[in-house]
Amino acid sequence: MKKILITGAMGQLGSELTTALRAQYGTDNVIGTDIRRPDESSPLLAGPFEILDVLDGKTMGEIVKKEKVDTIIHLAALLSATAERNPKFAWDINMGGLVNALEVAREFNTQFFTPSSIGAFGPSTPKKNTPQDTIQRPTTIYGVTKVAGELLCDYYFEKFGVDTRGVRFPGLIGYVTPPGGGTTDYAVDIYYDALKKGSYESYIDKGTFMDMMYMPDALDAIIQLMEADPSKLIHRNAFNISAMSFDPEMIAAEIGKHIPGFKMSYNVDPVRQGIANNWPDNIDYSAAIAEWGFKTNYNLETMTADMLEKLRIKLGITDR
Ligand code: NAD
Numbered sequence: 001m002k003k004i005l006i007t008g009a010m011g012q013l014g015s016e017l018t019t020a021l022r023a024q025y026g027t028d029n030v031i032g033t034d035i036r037r038p039d040e041s042s043p044l045l046a047g048p049f050e051i052l053d054v055l056d057g058k059t060m061g062e063i064v065k066k067e068k069v070d071t072i073i074h075l076a077a078l079l080s081a082t083a084e085r086n087p088k089f090a091w092d093i094n095m096g097g098l099v100n101a102l103e104v105a106r107e108f109n110t111q112f113f114t115p116s117s118i119g120a121f122g123p124s125t126p127k128k129n130t131p132q133d134t135i136q137r138p139t140t141i142y143g144v145t146k147v148a149g150e151l152l153c154d155y156y157f158e159k160f161g162v163d164t165r166g167v168r169f170p171g172l173i174g175y176v177t178p179p180g181g182g183t184t185d186y187a188v189d190i191y192y193d194a195l196k197k198g199s200y201e202s203y204i205d206k207g208t209f210m211d212m213m214y215m216p217d218a219l220d221a222i223i224q225l226m227e228a229d230p231s232k233l234i235h236r237n238a239f240n241i242s243a244m245s246f247d248p249e250m251i252a253a254e255i256g257k258h259i260p261g262f263k264m265s266y267n268v269d270p271v272r273q274g275i276a277n278n279w280p281d282n283i284d285y286s287a288a289i290a291e292w293g294f295k296t297n298y299n300l301e302t303m304t305a306d307m308l309e310k311l312r313i314k315l316g317i318t319d320r
Pocket of ligand 1: 007
């Protein structure tokens, strides 16, 4: 990766990835793009930034050509809960944007990364220790676009030789940018409310286990996979990866160790609970370890300590 273009760079993942890649590959070598423009104070404007709608493949191609981009990281998408409110629009953005980005990668011979998700699994998928290669019959529009996207990335590699790579991210937890409407967002919101109010009302029910990962580990995983020796990759796209699996009671208990008296209550949202019920409890990520040395540094305990420390500073909270 020498000259990188990121789509959806203002999102929860993109905002942190842009900064991390600029630190690694040089500020001028990472072009952030999004359909929105960041505030003037945003770190995203510390380097090159362009307005780009991923449905505009022509402009995408022009930027890639002009800037001699050799790597496209395609993040722009509608997430699970948002997508369910407007399925046709979600299909258009998630598939239309991906096809455009893959076409530009093919035309200009760039490396290509795009994330899939644990949302690519469904009710007939084995829920425990979910294998890398298994039944995928998701029942959300988000899942449908993610499975189709996984297959399309494989196709562009097989058919056109595009160097496509990707992972299935679990729920991502970070303190820099709020999440964009996924089913696992509760595991971010809970830290904010714990510090601001000393309590949290969860829309996901107790006993609902989902895979999660702290943002620094997600950023490392992208760099690790993109730098991996291609001759070792048996799979290319949609590697299962995860750092931890917990339910709301477990994260609440961990937060309670830092904020005595923290109270958890439940007001279950049927839509997001329904989505979560059809996702794995915990996935098997041995293929990622074997093929490109995937590893993580954070578990629930160390992530919670770090999240609370960083959020106290961000929110200026000194009394909890
Ligand atoms: P997000 O919702 O926070 O950000 C998405 C960004 O895409 C936003 O900044 C939005 O403005 C932009 N965007 C929307 N429509 C666009 C368009 N037409 N053109 C250009 N930009 C557009 O999402 P995120 O959490 O950063 O997710 C990034 C990727 O990672 C997505 O593909 C998502 O499916 C995947 N993923 C995320 C998670 C997670 O927990 N955050 C988990 C699994 C997979």
